[in-house]
Amino acid sequence: MAERPSAVQEALSKVEDQLSCLVCLEPYTNPRLLSCFHVYCQHCLEDIVAHNRQGQLECPKCRRPTPLPPTGVSGLQAAFNIHHLFDIQETLKKVNKPQKLACEKCSKTTRKATSFCRQCTKFICDLCTTIHKEYEEFEGHEVVTIEKVEGDLIRLVSPKKTSPRCPKHDDIMRLYCEPCGELICIHCTVQIHKDHKYCVIADTFESHKKEILDSLGPVEKQLEATDTALVNxxxxxxxxxxxxxxxxxxxxxxxxxxxxxxxxxxxxxxxxxxxxxxxxxxxxxxxxxxxxxxxxxxxxxxxxxxxxxxxxxxxxxxxxxxxxxxxxxEPRETTNTCFVPSAQLVKDSKNFGALCCVNIPSKAITEQKITAYYRFLSAKNSAPPEAKLISKITDQATYCVVKERGKGEYEISYQPTVGGASELIVRVGGEEVAGSPFPVAVKTPIDKLGTVIKTINDLKKPRGVALNQAGEIIVAERDAGIVSIFSPIGDKLRTLDTRGTAVGEMKNPRGVAVDGDDNILVVDAGNHRLLKFSRGGDLIAAVCSHGDGPGQFNRPTGVCVNSVNGKVYVADNGAHCVHIFNSDLTFSSKFGSKGSGNGQFSYPWNVASDCSGCVYVVDCNNHRVQVFSPNGGYLRQFGKRGGGNGELNYPVSICVNSDDLVYVGERGNNRVSVFTCEGVFLKSFGSKGSGPGQFNSPLGIAVDQCGVVYVSDYGNNRVQIFS
Incomplete structure (x- = not known):
C-alpha cells in the first residue's frame, strides 16, 4: 500500500500547479499581469501580440483585451504573487527534506538548520536563532521551528516588499503623482511631472489601501452572484x-x-x-x-x-x-421501375414511398419539343415530379412543363433552346429519382444550324479542332506550339505543352484528330512530323521524317482517323499528296500528286472520312473537295471557285458527321458550307468579321453526334460552337 503524501508534499504539489504558464505549459518566465488578472510569461504575450493582425493583446483564456503600455509587453505590471509562489516553492522543497538543511545565515554552512525566520526567509541554526532573539537588529522577526513551519504552511513565507523601478529612468519609484495617479521616481518630478502634486508612497498607501479594500465590496457581491448563478x-x-x-x-x-x-x-x-x-x-x-x-x-x-x-x-x-x-x-416491358421515397414522413405512413416508371428519350432527337413520361404504379402517392434540362455545353437550364395525365402518370415536356448533349434531372419531393440525371441528345436540324451557343476565347492562332468520346474539345494552337484540351463547357483542363524540335515536341501544330481509343494525333508542319499521344499526354508513336519519299512529310496540315479501317490519313500540303498510315503509324501507302486533274492536288489542307470509309480531301487552290476510296482510288468531286451556294473559295477545313453530311470551312468566303456526301449543297453560315458567327479564316471543323459544329476561328483567336 502506497504511503500517503505528507502535508509538505501536498502543499508543494499545489504550488507547482500554479506556477505553469497556460500558453507554453512551462514554469513562468518574467510573469506579467493582464487587466483581467490572468498571468502569462512575457515571451508568450509577445508572441500573441506579434501574431495578432492589429497588434492587440487578448487574454488567451477569457479573450479580454489589455491595453499595451508604450514600452510594450515588458511595461506590463510584474506578477509579484507568482514570484512569491516561487519563493514558497523553494522553501517547501527545503522543508520537505529537513535532514539535509544547513544554516543559511551564518558562515558555518555545516551547522544543521533547526528554525526558520519568516522575515529573512532563511533557515537558521540554533546559534543564529539565539542571535535573532538577543540582537535589536532582528527585533520583530518571527522565528519558528521547522516542525512548526510544517504545521503552518499558509504563513510559510512573507511576501517580499519590492520597489518597482521607473521604466524611463531605471530608478526606484518612491513617489506617487496624485494628478496622474502614477508611481514616479525622483527624476520624473523634474521632467514629466514638473509642478504636479506628489507625495511619498508610504504616506498615501494607507488611504489608497482603504479605498482599494472598499472597492472590493462590489467584487465580493459579484462573486456571490456568480456562486449563486453556478448553483442555478x-x-x-x-x-x-x-x-x-x-x-x-x-x-x-x-x-x-x-x-x-x-x-x-x-x-x-x-x-x-x-x-x-x-x-x-x-x-x-x-x-x-x-x-x-x-x-x-x-x-x-x-x-x-x-x-x-x-x-x-x-x-x-x-x-x-x-x-x-x-x-x-421488341420487348413490351422494361426495367424502368424505380422506388421514390417520400421527402418527409407524414402522419399517415401508408402514403410513405411509391413505385414509379420513367420513360426518357435516350437517343438523338430531331424535333425541338421532346416528351418524357413519368408514371407512379400506385396513385396513392402521386406527388408531381419536378424536371429541368441542362445543356452540357452551355450549362443553360431549360425548365420543363409537367402535366398530370391521371392515374399517377405525368408527362414531362421540354423544348431545348440549344442542341447537343444534355441531361434531364427529375426530382420528386426534392430527391432525384433513380437514374437521374438522364442523358438526352438534342439534335439540331440542319436548316436551323448557325447560332453561336458558346465561344472559347484567348487562343493563340487555333488551327485543327477535334472531339474525344468524353466530349472534350481538343485545339491545336499554332503560335503557342501546344495542343489544349477543354471541357465540353469550355473550361481549360490540360495541355500537350511540348514546344520544341526534339522527338515528341511541336513547333507548329496544325491538324488534330482522335482515334477509337481516345489517343490524340497531331500533325506538326514546323517539324514535318506526325505525333500520337495518349489522352493524358504521353507520347505513343511518331513519324519524324522530312522529304518527298514514302512516309516523309513536307509541311503536313491535316489528319483524320478512318473509323472503318482504323488507318490514319495525313494531308501533306507541301508535297500535294495524302499519306496513309496503319494505326501504329507504320507507313501503308500514299496517293495524289501536284496538278488540277482528277486525283491531283494543289495544296491539300485537310482530310476527313465518312461512315463507309470514303476519304474527303479539301483541295485548297483547286477550290474543290475530292472523294476517294479508303485505298486512295478517285471517286468523285464537288465544288468550284466562287461565292455562291455550292461554290467554294480556298477550302481549308473539312469534317463529315455521323449522317455523312460534309462541313467545309472556306478561307476565301469566311464561311462554313454544308453538303451531302454526294456534293449536294444544303446551307452555309458565317461571313467575314470578328462578331459572333463571323470568321477570319475558319481553319478547323469538328461536328458531334448531335450536329453541334465546332469551328476554330484562326484570325480571331477563338473557337466558336454552333447549334
Missing part, C-alpha cells in the same frame, strides 16, 4: 437532463409506432412490386408465345415453299410477309 446552472443542467430523458422516451415510443407502420407499408409496397413484376412477366410470357407462333409459321412456310419448289408446286407467301409486324419482336 447546475440545477438547470439537471432539469434539462431529466427533460431530455423524458423526451427521448417519448421519441422512442413514437418511432416504435412509426417503425411498425413503416414495416406495414414496406409489406404493402413489396406486395405491390411483386404484383407488378408478375404482371410484367405474364405480359412477356404472352409476347413470347406470339413470337414462338410467328417463328413456327415462318419455319413451316420456308419448309413448305422450298419443298413445293422442289416438287414444282410453289405457294404464295406474300400474305404471310405482309402481315409480319417487326414491333412484335
Amino acid at each position: 446552472l447546475d440545477g438547470r443542467h439537471a432539469e434539462i437532463v431529466d427533460h431530455g430523458g423524458k423526451l427521448a422516451t417519448n421519441i422512442h415510443s413514437k418511432f416504435d409506432e412509426l417503425h411498425q407502420a413503416l414495416y406495414t407499408r414496406e409489406g404493402e409496397l413489396m406486395a405491390e412490386l411483386e404484383g407488378h413484376t408478375q404482371q410484367q412477366l405474364k405480359s412477356l410470357s404472352a409476347q413470347r408465345e406470339e413470337v414462338e407462333i410467328l417463328q413456327t409459321q415462318r419455319s413451316s412456310c420456308l419448309h413448305f415453299v422450298r419443298e413445293s419448289i422442289r416438287t414444282g408446286s410453289p405457294g404464295d407467301v406474300r400474305e404471310l410477309v405482309d402481315t409480319f409486324d417487326p414491333n412484335t419482336l
